[in-house]
Amino acid sequence: MTGLALAAALVFSSADAHLAYETARELSENHSPRDAGTLRCRLAAQYLYDRINANGPDAKIDKFTAAAPNGSKHFYNIESRYVSHPGNDWIVLMSHYDTKPGVPSQGANDGASTSGLLVALCGAVNAQRPDSINVLFLWTDGEESIVAYGPDDGFWGSRHAAQALKEEKLKISAAVCLDMLGDKNLNITITRNSAIRLKREFAAAARDIGLQDILKAGKDAVKDDHVAFAECGFDAIDLIDFEYGSAPGLNDYWHTPEDTIDKISENSLLKSGRIAMAFLDRANRKAKKRKEK
Ligand SMILES: [Zn+2]
Structure with missing residues (x-):
């Protein structure tokens, strides 16, 4: 008998x-727009922190402070670490929470949906305590560009965090970016510029739960926060629903304000949430199996 047979699968429940x-709703209704560098963005960070x-x-x-096209700005990443054992590999789950500068919008799907999802995933992982993976939950600021994506425009939070984690020499086996995953008509795509190994793992995880x-x-290749992690040498993947509109496709x-x-x-x-959790569950089971060999 191995421990594997007894281990309960990680679940993401309807309460989660x-x-x-509710977190996405409060972020949308009470803290928008949340353009990077604004007081409202700082208040949104504080709200998420409390949640x-x-x-x-x-x-x-x-x-942290970084140069932007319209001057230097303060940015606020938020992170929470679940540690099962310091020697275990890390999985980074991230979502940006800022809104597109200059657009009067709640950013309900683009920013708030997955930020709320990450709060619930963080709570569920800490309650269920997987024993063979560590998980770093990261809410990034400044994902959105002000003019156009470039070295000094957009992805400030993910570039800052990926560089810091590389310097910390954290053993990261996967960096997973979740973006725009609350649409009523949900169509999740795994972007072409994602690590092949992780594409397979996510496909298998989704199959595991039907x-x-x-x-x-x-x-398509999509520029999103996962790119900063890939550029730092980590396996990274982006899950995004880029069919968010008034008709299919x-x-x-x-x-937009819509x-x-x-x-x-x-x-x-x-x-x-169930797909993200099924991915964590597979990673935990595989890591546990490796340890038992
Ligand atoms: Zn956006």
């Missing part, structure tokens, strides 16, 4: 999905 939705702490271990706000139909291999709510909480559903957050 409710917490994800995380109410449902998991103490988070940390990492304030949700393979909502997860597709995307044809359109993305016309994205970066990106509001009424377009988001708790049921979609439940599905997205």
